[in-house]
Amino acid sequence: MTRTIEYRDALNEAMSEEMRRDERVFLLGEEVAEYDGAYKVSRGMLQEFGPKRVVDTPISESGFSGMAIGAAMLGLRPIVEFMSWSFSLVAADPILNNAPKMLYMSGGQFGCPIVIRGNDGAGGQLGSTHSWCVEGLYANVPGMKMVIPAFPADAKGLLKSAIRDDDPVFFLESERLLAYKDEVPEEEYLIPIGKALVRRPGTDCTLVSFGRPVHFCLEAAEELAREGISCEVIDGRTIRPLDIDTIVQSVKKTNYCVVVDQSWPFASPGAEIAAQVHAACFDDLDNAVGRVHSADVPTPYASELEQEYLPNARRICEAVRATTYNA
Amino acid sequence: MQTAIGTDHLDFSVPEPRNALTSKLGSDTTTSWLRDMMLIREFEVRTMQAYQDRKIGGFCHVYIGQEAVAVGTIAALEKKDPLVTAYRDHGHALARGMDPKYCMAEMYGRIGGCAKGKGGSMHMFDRINNLYGGHGIVGAQTPLGAGLAFGTKYIDEVIEKGRSNRVTLCFLGDGALNQGAFHEALNLAGLLELPVIYIVENNGYSMGTAIHRGTTMADSICEKARGYGIRACEIDGMDVLNVYDAMKPLVDEVRETGRPAFVDMRTYRFKGHSMSDPRKYRPREEEEVYESGDPIAKLRDTLMSQGAIDDAGFKALGKEIRLEVRDAMKWAEASPAPTPEEELYRDVYVEAWGPYTGTTEPQMIKECEGTHGQDG
Incomplete structure (x- = not known):
């Protein structure tokens, strides 16, 4: 059975289902909690999971993404929301130097099971600083996986896989697709990372x-x-x-x-x-x-x-x- | 502007009574600190020689002069408490309990190294002893320190349904005070009430730049932490008894309240920033002043005056440590280099795919897992 839902709600379902299933999973980022998500992706999640698991952060991308990586080294599974991947540039050191290299540099001792997600690419007339496509910059770095879904059903199934993945996953969404509606299965499903x-x-x-x-x-x-x-x-x-x-x-x-x-x-x-x-x-x-x-x-x-x-x-x-x- | 820090770096008042706590500890404990500091010193002397002999490559930063900081702070921790530091990290690894052979083998680039020779001098990791690196980019470890504290609190409270009971120590150099990551980390630690202690190993120089040349309010950096609502204090880091005496109540308080703290730990590195530093930015006379306050000689003299150790005992201890480090070097030398067929594409991803062959733990973990266990 399927029903028709928005891309943003597919993301919300993926995060909520995984947080119900695994207490190690939590969400942090700007405006994710009290504001209900800058783009309403995390709508209702504060109410369900409380402020310890849906954590508002200041506008401090380098700080909070580094913080999430530290927590992931302990085996937790943070989901970091960047309002836009454009803002990830100020967090380049933690997300490129720490997350994808931790396993290698520690000789297999510490992994980094983190998901970093947010809007990627041009929105609508946001100008140059807010329209970054980070695929070209970041896909160059070994140690992380990069997911970029185009449809709601993929967004949900791939985000659930990303959260369960033991390696860091950069999850690239699009502001222009958040309101896109399409059929999404009602029953639980996963879509494997790495399959076109x-x-x-x-x-x-x-x-x-x-x-x-x-x-x-x-x-x-x-x-x-x-x-x-x-x-x-x-x-x-x-x-x-x-x-x-x-x-x-x-x-x-x-x-x-x-x-x-x-x-x-x-x-x-x-x-x-x-x-x-x-x-x-x-x-x-x-x-x-x-x-x-x-x-x-x-x-x-x-x-x-x-x-x-x-x-x-x-x-x-x-x-x-x-x-x-x-x- | 003066390029050197001068000779008053350690001139600040220490709360009295000095060493109130350590005076109650048995001499077995304080003698073990002497041993730990001597081990780090000997290890680093031999590291410098091995570097000159080109057995160690890359960048290499030795801890000589700062031994009391790692030993005194870590003595105030419990084993379950996480620790993260910067690139001058050999001392922390040893003080935390890493066998020197794994540390030396890492620098030799051998498979027996703590990270299979994939990290090097600046990147020491030890999962069993809760050492989360060794980080090479100045200040990069400060958000990680906030994250370790966030993580232990989350595990203790959300998953274990108990109360937060671990304290993270995050070490940084005074040069990291000027990085954005440090300020973001302190803001988050204060805002989210994270049980982390930021310890600035303030040796007065970021590479060759004296602290007053790179940092505002160089004489009172505690004010920076207070600006983030974090309690802060100065500690004389050249006296291990004093370090422990000041750190133990601080660690206890952070464990109890869950609120962060900040320490301006005044110290001095006796050698250069790295192996390639000719130290032209500071006069020899300045170095001599601080060398006269050598933390190892200081504790040795105290223990001798207490009758806890005599000259022969001290010499025997020195010999024992020289042998231990020599054995570590022999072990490192005998450990094979990691082979590209086995290791180049391993530990990139946990999952094996494409050319990547998954991950395995280093020899150190396999050898120590049974003997230590992880109480974290």
Whole structure:
């Protein structure tokens, strides 16, 4: 049985279910408790779990993320909410130098089973400082996993897996998806980290994406279908581990691939996927892998500029036509 | 501006009666502190030699001169209390109970090291003795210290349904006073009422920068903690009896009230910041003043005047320690290097996936688990 709920409520259910199941799990961050969540993701959780497990913090990302990492070293399972991953930059040292390296530097003595989650990518006209896509910056670091769900059911199932995971998980949500409604199973379920999903089967070109741009890909695939180009849309769902096998399997069938990534192009996950596809499908590709990214500029404020900055459906269509020699 | 701190770094009033608590302790205890300090000193002398011999690589910071701080503070703790420190961490590891052979093997980059040779001098970890590192970035351990205190309180209260009964010690150098992480950590500790004691091992220099050149209110850094609603005091860190005497009631109070505390622990490092420091920023005369207050000689003289140890006993103790450290070096030397096939991709993730082979605990844990147990 399923029902239709918002992405934010799927996240809320995941956290609440895991907190009922495991007392080691707690939530901390700015405005998570008394305010009911800056984006209402943690709505009602203070009431159910009390202030010891739903902890309001000051605007002090370096301090409270480091604090959560210390607690995780004791075997607790903190969920850190960043109102925006844009604000994680001031916490770069704890989240990059401590969380993903603790197990290695301690020779296997101390793990760091933490989940860090929040909005990633452009919201709506938030300007450059508040629109960070951190995939490109952070996916470079070994020791952590990176999850980036595009649909409510995935958001719930993957967040539950992330909370149960023994390794640190960076969980990238999107402000633009929080109100997105879709079917979510009523019964309990988990979605394993590291498994991509074919969102829309197709035969002519593989579109690979993750997070919010998956929706742009589905939009583009509709339009391209009307032109007679059948796209297979792969929702990567996680960036580390990357499910390259599902991507390669599709490319071997379609012989064309376009990667759509909301990061800037240089040294991005999209670049990495393109490199891996080129290596694994060298004899199968009928053209070089196409890439659509956010424009290589600071995120603009003006709506017209921001829309064109994003890897939108129009730009994806153009890239698919060019890659499949239909331009 | 003067580049050196001058000779009055330790000139502040110590509450009387001095050493009221330690005077009641048996000489077995205080003699064991002498032994612990001598062990750290000998270990560090040999560390410097091994570094010169290129057996130890990377950055290496020795604890010589500051031994009374680690030994006196840790004596005031219970075994279950967590401890986290910065990169000058060999002394804390040894005072906490790590066998010197694992500590030396870590610096030698051997598989027998406390972290399998993956951490090095600046990153000593010991799960059995509740040592949570060894952290290389200045100030990075201060939010972790808040987190350890948050965590023990959470476990004691939420999971065990009891009352908070552990105290975290978080050591930092005076250089960390100027890092943002430190101020965020203190604000959180004060705000959330965390049972943590921040101990500034104030040796007067952050690398080559005298404290007054990098830190406001250098003579009264306790005011910084008070600004966060945290009680604070100065302690003479060159006298282990005095360190214990001041720390024990403080630890007891933090355990009881659950509120944080801050200590301006005045000390002096006799050697350079690291092995590559020529100490041009301070005159030899200044060093001599502090060297004349050597914490080991001070306790030795006290114990001798009490008749707890005599000259022959002291010499025998020195010999025993020299042998112990020599054995540790032999053990480290004999321990194999970690092999890339076995260890390069291990301990990156708990879960094995892709090239990563999961995680295993170091030899130290396997060898000590049965003998110590974890009471945390």
